[in-house]
Amino acid sequence: MLLCRTSWMVEMNGVLKNMLSEWFSSGFLNLERVTWHSPCEVLQRISEAEAVHPVKTWMDMKRRVGPYRRCYFFSHCSTPGEPLIVLHVALTSEISSSIQTIIVKECPPSETEERNKITTAIFYSLSLTQQGLQGVELGAFLIKRVVKELQKEFPALGAFSSLSPIPGFTKWLLGLLKSKAKEHGRSGLLTDSESQEIAELTGGPALETLQTLLSSSEWAQSEQLARALQAPLMRLCAWYLYGEKHRGYALNPVAHFHLQNGAVLWRINWLADVSLKGVTGACGLMVNYRYFLEDTAANSTAYLGSKSIKASEQVLSLVAQFQKNSKL
Numbered sequence: 001m002l003l004c005r006t007s008w009m010v011e012m013n014g015v016l017k018n019m020l021s022e023w024f025s026s027g028f029l030n031l032e033r034v035t036w037h038s039p040c041e042v043l044q045r046i047s048e049a050e051a052v053h054p055v056k057t058w059m060d061m062k063r064r065v066g067p068y069r070r071c072y073f074f075s076h077c078s079t080p081g082e083p084l085i086v087l088h089v090a091l092t093s094e095i096s097s098s099i100q101t102i103i104v105k106e107c108p109p110s111e112t113e114e115r116n117k118i119t120t121a122i123f124y125s126l127s128l129t130q131q132g133l134q135g136v137e138l139g140a141f142l143i144k145r146v147v148k149e150l151q152k153e154f155p156a157l158g159a160f161s162s163l164s165p166i167p168g169f170t171k172w173l174l175g176l177l178k179s180k181a182k183e184h185g186r187s188g189l190l191t192d193s194e195s196q197e198i199a200e201l202t203g204g205p206a207l208e209t210l211q212t213l214l215s216s217s218e219w220a221q222s223e224q225l226a227r228a229l230q231a232p233l234m235r236l237c238a239w240y241l242y243g244e245k246h247r248g249y250a251l252n253p254v255a256h257f258h259l260q261n262g263a264v265l266w267r268i269n270w271l272a273d274v275s276l277k278g279v280t281g282a283c284g285l286m287v288n289y290r291y292f293l294e295d296t297a298a299n300s301t302a303y304l305g306s307k308s309i310k311a312s313e314q315v316l317s318l319v320a321q322f323q324k325n326s327k328l
Helices: 002-024 040-049 058-064 139-154 169-181 191-203 205-213 223-242 251-261 278-283 296-306 315-326
Strands: 027-034 067-074 085-092 120-128 157-164 264-267 287-291
Touching: 027 040, 027 139, 040 058, 058 067, 067 139, 085 139, 120 139, 139 251, 157 191, 169 205, 169 223, 169 278, 191 205, 191 223, 191 315, 223 264, 223 315, 251 287, 251 296
Parallel strands: 120 157
Antiparallel strands: 027 067, 067 085, 085 120, 157 287, 264 287
């Protein structure tokens, strides 16, 4: 009886998802841009829905819709002006390696954007306002529409990349450290010199100490500890994103989202998010998924078909270091 009920629920979930996908297909969606002059209700809704980098003040919100920034959302044709999913974009001269430069740093005082300096679009936040729409492919549609919109506005725009969080990395790493700490001999996670340096700085066994350190954000305030942890954490993060799989696909949900859309696993950035959430959730690391527009279809097909991840030399080098060290 329980098996029949479970089967019925799975089937019903599939039916509902298909119905939502049809109801919220791209043909029914309107792309709307948010500015500081948008209705207060819209600004408030977007501020409250921001799930990646919380909006702290109204001045914070003003920066995110001001010069060198763009904010777009999809609304349904039946409810215009009501955000369903929101995308924040930074217009820069290079691929950003730190979220602080986007959401904290003040933009140039001039209200007029210098178009010749805008060569790159950074997608730094994508948030659903309706959690019931999880699983409906709105994010991919929104990014594609925004790319076309930005190309119209900035014909010279040549680079498109995300600056993405890495949810789950710290949790995965703590589990790995716990299991390795129970084993005798080499863990394969740290080199001898790394273990020695961490032990000298903390006064305890490296693996056990790391579990305590990474459970809080205090280590990021120490220049010595941050320097000692950079190489091993970068190496481990590369493996987490590239090598850890779920049914053959990337275990990390954000990685899976961008890779299935045809992006390249481009660059892992050290201490790119030093907020409490960033340090405790992903050891302060963030990653760029870069979109080469001419290659996205082929990359997507390779990932979804043969489960092959397209990655840059930086990422592959870090993965190779992890694999070499784990064999010691």
